[in-house]
Amino acid sequence: MLSRVAERVYWQARYLERAENTARLLNVFSTLLLDLPTGTKLGWRSLVEITGGEEAFDARYKQAVERSVVKFLLAENNGSSILDMLAHTRENARTTREIMPSEAFEKINELYYFAKENASSGISRGPRHELLEAIISSCQQISGLMAGTMSRGAAYSFVRLGRSLERADMTTRIVDVGSFNLLSSISKSKDQAAADEPYDNILWMNVLRSQSAYQMYRQHVKHRVNGEDVVTFLLRDEEFPRSVTHNLITITKVLHKLPNQEKVSKQVEKTLRIVGRGKLGKLMDEGLLEYIDDLQLEIASVHKKVADTWFLPNK
Template sequence: MLGKTANGLFWMSRYLERAENTARLIETGQRIALTRLGDADEEWSSVLQSAGALSAFQASNEDLSKDTAINWLLRNRDNPSSILSCIETARQNARLVRTAITGEVWEAINATYMNARTALARKVSERDLPEVLRTIRQNTALVRGMTHGTMLRNEIYDFIRIGTFLERADNTARILDVKYYVLLPSASAVGTSLDNVQWESILRSVSARGGFRMEYGAGAGTQEIAHFLILDKRMPRSLAFCVGKLKDNLRYLNNSGSRPTPSQAQVNKLESYYLSHDIAAIFDYGLHEYIQKMLEMLSRLALQIEQDFRFYE
């Protein structure tokens, strides 16, 4: 496969994943705002931060409000991580790698793009927001389904998976980075409604409320949430799950056998140093420092993959 193609596949899937994550973040923010359980402006600021869009938003000189935050995240073209920008970039990459993906995957991506362009052509009213976000999530889910159902399990698929799980790990880590303080034992007056709202918003932003309730019941607290999002290998958006998938896919790509590629060595180290302890050890290390370290390691891994597989030269 061409290095350029691997690059295109990697970014195509990263941007699709990012679009979906941003949609989920907006849903969470809107939910908190509507239930009036938290400080809404504060919540939008942390949504922007989780989406990696706060500093660019501030540079745009817009006042922070529900409307401006939602518009920035949904459809502002100056925001490269807005849903519209993400979907356009994903589709541009899909055009670049058109020969590597199946017709079904291409058509699903192209339909996602056409629907997003229509839905996001104008400012989205509050009334239409749920429907628009649903459409986007259904569309990206269709792409994932088509990828799963029609693509050969070869290196093309591996690069798609690597892009997806790097983006997802990054997203989960950023949500934790923004909200880590509500998970600290010292800060929690357990059982207050504020904490419940904050925990809820974390779980919602990774689509994991139901799963968490099922596994941990109603009495669970901060340690359990942190464990669930970081170490639980059954939870498809946890750091451990995503890093496990990265490790698998990098191994599939290494057909030379024994000697690990540099990116493989990195991901192995990431797993054994940072994901093989229990949650108490992580709290001892310092949750914030831990998450910062994780974000740094993930971005270094992305650069190493770029080099190992000759994305650019």
């Protein structure tokens, strides 16, 4: 498989996964609104932070309110929106059509046009849910189509690599924002914090929901929903397909099928050790931020090793 093509396939998978995750986040946030008492301010800005688009956002908007954030993440050309993610997905798919199943390209193409025509309708609350659901299920349909039609060769390995790394990365971002910004932006003062306590559960529940993790959490974690268990589940559960640990393990398995993977494997093992380090209960009181920062750097480093090993050689 050509290095250039491997790179495009990998990014196609990453962008598709990112589009789906962004749609999930927007959906959950929009629903969360309805559960909160009137007068509480929801930290819409944290959504921008999760996707890493603060700079582009601040250049465009003064205030991070529902309308501006949804517009930014859904329907604008700014490098962070679902529409842009899908355009990137399509472009990468269009330039690798010779190796991808043709139905997959057709579905990606269809989804892109659907989003292009309908994305701005999601800025208003009414049609938003339906729109986001449609995008999410199309993304899943495409992933399913690839799983059901692609031979387990190099091309599919790069699809899985891209998807898993993107998931791991996104989950750390959600945990990051979930454990700080989300809470602090809602509680205005200490008194308010006490009054807000019942809503903590709702928040953590929605963090789980953004990853479709609520049901699985309930089945596997016997405790009621609480911050520590949610963070542990999303970071360390080996079986849940969106947890960081699960995705790193998936990557380890995928790597066995690829040539010259030693350096990448070492980096993934290192990242796995870091996820498992320390007791989360303790970390949540102090040092979680640093812990997540470390983790994100290690994940970025996995990407770099992947690129060095397979995309850039011979250049």
